[in-house]
Amino acid sequence: xxxxxxxxxxxxxxxxxxxxxxxxxxxxxxxxxxxxxxxxxxxxxxxxxxxxxxxxxxxxxxxxxxxxxxxxxxxxxxxxxxxxxxxxxxxxxxxxxxxxxxxxxxxxxxxxxxxxxxxxxxxxxxxxxxxxxxxxxxxxxxxxxxxxxxxxxxxxxxxxxxxxxxxxxxxxxxxxxxxxxxxxxxxxxxxxxxxxxxxxxxxxxxxxxxxxxxxxxxxxxxxxxxxxxxxxxxxxxxxxxxxxxxxxxxxxxxxxxxxxxxxxxxxxxxxxxxxxxxxxxxxxxxx
Amino acid sequence: xxxxxxxxxxxxxxxxxxxxxxxxxxxxxxxxxxxxxxxxxxxxxxxxxxxxxxxxxxxxxxxxxxxxxxxxxxxxxxxxxxxxxxxxxxxxxxxxxxxxxxxxxxxxxxxxxxxxxxxxxxxxxxxxxxxxxx
Amino acid sequence: xxxxxxxxxxxxxxxxxxxxxxxxxxxxxxxxxxxxxxxxxxxxxxxxxxxxxxxxxxxxxxxxxxxxxxxxxxxxxxxxxxxxxxxxxxxxxxxxxxxxxxxxxxxxxxxxxxxxxxxxxxxxxxxxx
Numbered sequence: 001x002x003x004x005x006x007x008x009x010x011x012x013x014x015x016x017x018x019x020x021x022x023x024x025x026x027x028x029x030x031x032x033x034x035x036x037x038x039x040x041x042x043x044x045x046x047x048x049x050x051x052x053x054x055x056x057x058x059x060x061x062x063x064x065x066x067x068x069x070x071x072x073x074x075x076x077x078x079x080x081x082x083x084x085x086x087x088x089x090x091x092x093x094x095x096x097x098x099x100x101x102x103x104x105x106x107x108x109x110x111x112x113x114x115x116x117x118x119x120x121x122x123x124x125x126x127x128x129x130x131x132x133x134x135x136x137x138x139x140x141x142x143x144x145x146x147x148x149x150x151x152x153x154x155x156x157x158x159x160x161x162x163x164x165x166x167x168x169x170x171x172x173x174x175x176x177x178x179x180x181x182x183x184x185x186x187x188x189x190x191x192x193x194x195x196x197x198x199x200x201x202x203x204x205x206x207x208x209x210x211x212x213x214x215x216x217x218x219x220x221x222x223x224x225x226x227x228x229x230x231x232x233x234x235x236x237x238x239x240x241x242x243x244x245x246x247x248x249x250x251x252x253x254x255x256x257x258x259x260x261x262x263x264x265x266x267x268x269x270x271x272x273x274x275x276x277x278x279x280x281x282x283x284x285x286x287x
Numbered sequence: 288x289x290x291x292x293x294x295x296x297x298x299x300x301x302x303x304x305x306x307x308x309x310x311x312x313x314x315x316x317x318x319x320x321x322x323x324x325x326x327x328x329x330x331x332x333x334x335x336x337x338x339x340x341x342x343x344x345x346x347x348x349x350x351x352x353x354x355x356x357x358x359x360x361x362x363x364x365x366x367x368x369x370x371x372x373x374x375x376x377x378x379x380x381x382x383x384x385x386x387x388x389x390x391x392x393x394x395x396x397x398x399x400x401x402x403x404x405x406x407x408x409x410x411x412x413x414x415x416x417x418x419x420x421x
Numbered sequence: 422x423x424x425x426x427x428x429x430x431x432x433x434x435x436x437x438x439x440x441x442x443x444x445x446x447x448x449x450x451x452x453x454x455x456x457x458x459x460x461x462x463x464x465x466x467x468x469x470x471x472x473x474x475x476x477x478x479x480x481x482x483x484x485x486x487x488x489x490x491x492x493x494x495x496x497x498x499x500x501x502x503x504x505x506x507x508x509x510x511x512x513x514x515x516x517x518x519x520x521x522x523x524x525x526x527x528x529x530x531x532x533x534x535x536x537x538x539x540x541x542x543x544x545x546x547x548x549x550x
Contacts, residue, residue: 141357144356144357183323186509187323187505187506187509190505190508190509191505194504194525197525197529199525199529221513224512224517225505225508225509225511225512226508227517227523228500228503228507228508228511228512228523229504229505229508229523229525230501230502230503230523230524230526230529231525301443301444301445302443304443305443308475309441312474322506323505323506323509323510325506326474326475326506326507327509327513329474329475330475330476330510333475333477333479334477334514337444337479381515392478394515395478395513395516396514398513398514398515399510
């Protein structure tokens with residue numbers, strides 16, 4: 001491909017005009033998010049991008065070439081920051097597409113030969129389109145990473161293991177159990193068993209809306225894993241509908257201790273660990 | 288999908304099974320697997336390496352560290368030139384064994400990984416591919 | 422030849438597995454342990470696997486075998502200290518070691534063994550009386 005020295009030169013000579021027009025068109029665009037980004041920051045980003053663009057356009061290569069690496073790295077930076085600020089894909093891509101008009105204006109006013117004019121406009125529009133698509137893709141990627149991270153954070157938040165008494169832990173499950181969440185629940189519970197040396201863990205499913213075969217199997221696996229480590233599990237909070245579902249599904253819970261309420265499970269756990277609860281007369285405060 | 292690292296190790300003796308476990312652990316750590324994910328892929332590797340040695344009369348394993356988008360994984364391909372498996376469906380059932388084991392090697396390893404593929408031809412040998420993703 | 426040491430603690434034998442076991446070593450342990458149960462008149466065996474990073478079906482089977490053989494030789498077996506990741510993997514593999522007693526650590530294992538042996542003594546006494 002021939003070098004685009006002339007194109008680069010044009011942009012360099014008219015640098016200030018292009019930058020002014022470009023920033024203006026970005027500021028006037030409906031996609032501008034003034035509340036998310038300061039004007040000075042936008043101006044600075046535009047200035048830096050334009051100078052990197054001028055250097056890379058001189059190579060005459062497509063954006064897949066190494067000559068465009070600085071431009072792409074810079075786009076990577078600003079896309080990441082815009083995703084974190086909450087920009088939409090089109091808002092981010094406007095940064096690139098709004099550069100078309102100012103560049104075309106400069107090319108049109110400088111070049112008189114129609115053949116040259118068309119060639120340079122075509123080259124510029126192709127480049128900017130490709131850069132725009134690249135930004136869209138980056139935006140998408142960044143969003144996926146954010147979602148992935150949030151999912152992981154949510155998983156960690158949603159599974160507290162509490163110690164009820166010496167040797168007794170409880171895991172109150174709330175909400176729908178899917179296999180990813182159950183794996184985290186399982187690991188958390190088993191890890192806490194090791195840390196506390198608890199002999200009994202109560203898994204309370206009062207807050208679980210439905211139990212299907214998969215969830216029941218996950219529960220059974222947790223119980224089996226705890227047993228391998230040397231701890232017993234009690235499942236409590238089984239509502240009548242869930243008891244019916246479990247039987248209809250043909251899930252065998254006969255090897256597992258089950259109780260209707262957390263209180264019942266706690267009493268059994270106390271008995272097994274050799275502790276007991278007694279009521280004592282409460283002395284009346286004297287008036 | 289990009290391959291970040293790619294190596295082949297022989298499986299000729301019971302010491303090689305230990306070696307396969309160590310290498311798999313190392314690579315799973317490199318791919319920043321959680322402890323449970325590490326343990327699952329290492330255990331599956333141990334089962335299949337033993338199969339390769341016992342039923343396939345030895346062979347080799349190819350270990351690859353792979354990446355697909357944000358997902359990172361470890362892939363192992365066990366190859367032997369042994370007698371092959373006549374009935375694959377049966378071999379994949381829990382409790383089925385022709386040897387002295389418990390018959391959990393194939394079916395059990397399948398449950399420990401995300402991707403599982405087995406090719407076998409009687410008289411030619413067997414290839415088992417497994418992958419676990421972070 | 423490499424061997425896993427077996428310690429005697431009163432009536433019990435304690436085995437601490439600290440190395441990544443290759444298959445031959447596991448088989449040797451099985452032989453050594455059954456031999457020692459008879460020789461030392463042991464009533465209980467504690468196998469501490471808290472250092473083991475994986476237990477595959479081969480090692481799992483070896484543990485199950487030791488427990489069954491020990492029972493025939495009138496000794497109870499308790500496996501102690503299995504790590505959470507190992508337990509999760511074993512269950513997924515389909516191996517839940519039925520018939521093997523477990524405890525979180527050696528102290529709890531000793532307690533469990535004492536309980537078992539007492540229970541058995543009273544049961545035997547009951548039958549005899």
